Amino acid sequence: MSKRNLFRTGRGVVAVAASMAAGCAVKPEKAPGPPVARAPASVQCQAARAGDEAIGNWYGTRSQRGVAGTLHVLIHLRADGTMSYDEQLKRGKKPGQALGETGCWHRDQQGLVLQTVKSNGEPVELSDPIYKNRYTVRFQPPQTMVFDGRDGRLKARRMPENYRLPF
Template sequence: MQDTTMRWRVVGASLITAVLAAGCTAPRKPAPAQPPAPPACKAPAAHDNVTGNWLSIHRQKGVRGELRTLYTLNPDGTLAYTEQLKRSGKPSQGLSETGCWSRAGSTLELRTLESNGAPVNQKDPIYTNRYTVMSASGDRLVLRSEDGTEINARRMSPGYRLPF
């Protein structure tokens, strides 16, 4: 009787050991591929007159309220784009994007890399916007979008942020 019980214990222990050993040698799944790194921003020409903080306040057809847009074009080619919708009696709604900007002649290109902190699909054309620089002097910047909309912005102090 004792001999039979001992055999079952040895057989049980052997089975458990075999299962554990098989689990340790199972093929591992390959690590998920890392997403490609976002493109690096390139610094524009030194002292480009569109570098800085630019605030545009306007109304848009079909949108109830006032749109406030802050373009922060940094000297290293990075950008921050913050848009805020202000409506009477309601809390502000906002959008915050970061990315790169570049200028070739009178064309200003803004490329969004992150929207509200999340990476965007770089192949989606909605995240690349091109504007014609109509004028950029001192404290005023006038841009024209590809659809013909004119954007009038004024220069704000370094570090300026939209109030919420």
């Protein structure tokens, strides 16, 4: 091979190597990622009627078909229309599992409606029906309320304002 052909071949190799390096330096287009979660629509809680007998802390236990253990439930209904719903599953000596929801509550013709806005601190999809719970309620004086809902019946008793579920 002559020096001239070797020089041309060498320049060709350098040109190909340079174009490959330039191709690697180009930023690839970003692949579309998962949709960005939008903040839930703003929910304004409506204050409860003055003196509503549902206002307060309500604690009860229940069993649910298909769930091993006892569910301990604390529902805190506040006068400003906000609520918190805490549930613990206790199964003997196994560690308990907990759920904590916050949101709004109001009365309707059938009873009580709890609308979850956050579940375990995370915003929820408000249009998902799992986050709107309707209960038919009955009061049994002096300090008991019975909640009948899609998950069954919860007989709850009024607890002091500062009561929390034990962990």
